[in-house]
Amino acid sequence: MQATAKHENLKTRDKSRYAKEFLAGWGTMDFNGHMGNTAYLNLAADVRMAFFAEHGFSPSEFRRLSIGPVVKKEEIEYFREIGLHETVTVTYAVLAMSPDGARFTIENEIWSAGGERAAVVRSTGGWLDLRARKLIAPPPELRAVFAQVPKAPGFVELPPPARNMTDKARPILTDDMKRVIDEQRLGFFATVCADGSPNLSPKGTIAVWDDNHLAFGNIRSPGTLENLRRNPNIDINVIDPFTRHGYRFKGVALILESGPPYDRAIEFYRARGSKVSAFKEIVLIEIRDAQFIDSPAYDFGMTESEIRDRWAKHYAAIHAGKRVTSDPEIPEPASGIQ
């Protein structure tokens, strides 16, 4: 679905996007007699600067603040040719942005004079402090103008930047969290689908990577992987089904496909006895928040060993082929396993 949408040549322009007309002049043409590839990138930059100027942020204002937009990655898809002196319409919309505006992915479409989508440019970038020559978050006045760029359908709010794995982050995973994960070897992972609906699926390869990271191996999780490539936010639940407590984690995923961290993870799983030939990507999750969770059974005064016994009996009954009719989770005090 996503792949089709990506390559689809849209028939009509979304009028809610900011747009500006330009002339495809002599200097934009290439040897083949149509608009050359670099001209598309220049038009995309022009429409972006025009938007800022029209919203009170002129090039001189950028100069005064010594800040400029920088592109880290750019992709162009072409659908139609543009000829000499054709008037093109170039649109501007945001596909993804972090709350502070420091990181973003934007989309500029180039529409032909005949109303056909000729190309789409997708750029991922940030803001450069022109004196310090380092990436920064935009100042509030620039952030306010940037926030007015129309958002594309399916706009994603990017999480704050992932910490470098070698940075000394405050440890989040406690010894007990690590123990539960290592004992249970099963977590439920929630990601966000393109239409905003949740996607929950179990991963038995869950593992503790370090004090701030968990991992799992992608063996057969196309939905989770597709979601994470678009939106790296992930929630995980790991629960001991006997003691009825465990942990919930919030994190940001990084998909490893090769390289030293990937090899290190594969070695880890091999040493753990996993059939690593079945593994595709390794998903590394930087945990940003962790909370203890327990069953409301504890609210009613039951001890951990009582609860564990109750569930041990429950599973023993199931394994013995008995039909369970009682409620082992929140029982009336007198009730028991049938």
Ligand SMILES: Cc1cc2nc3c(=O)[nH]c(=O)nc-3n(C[C@H](O)[C@H](O)[C@H](O)COP(=O)(O)O)c2cc1C
């Ligand atoms: C107990 C259990 C453990 C699983 N562990 C993994 C795992 O570690 N990695 C994986 O890719 N799939 C695992 N799966 C399979 C996926 O959960 C399953 O293929 C699911 O449909 C994937 O959904 P998704 O594509 O939405 O992520 C496991 C399934 C179960 C029931």
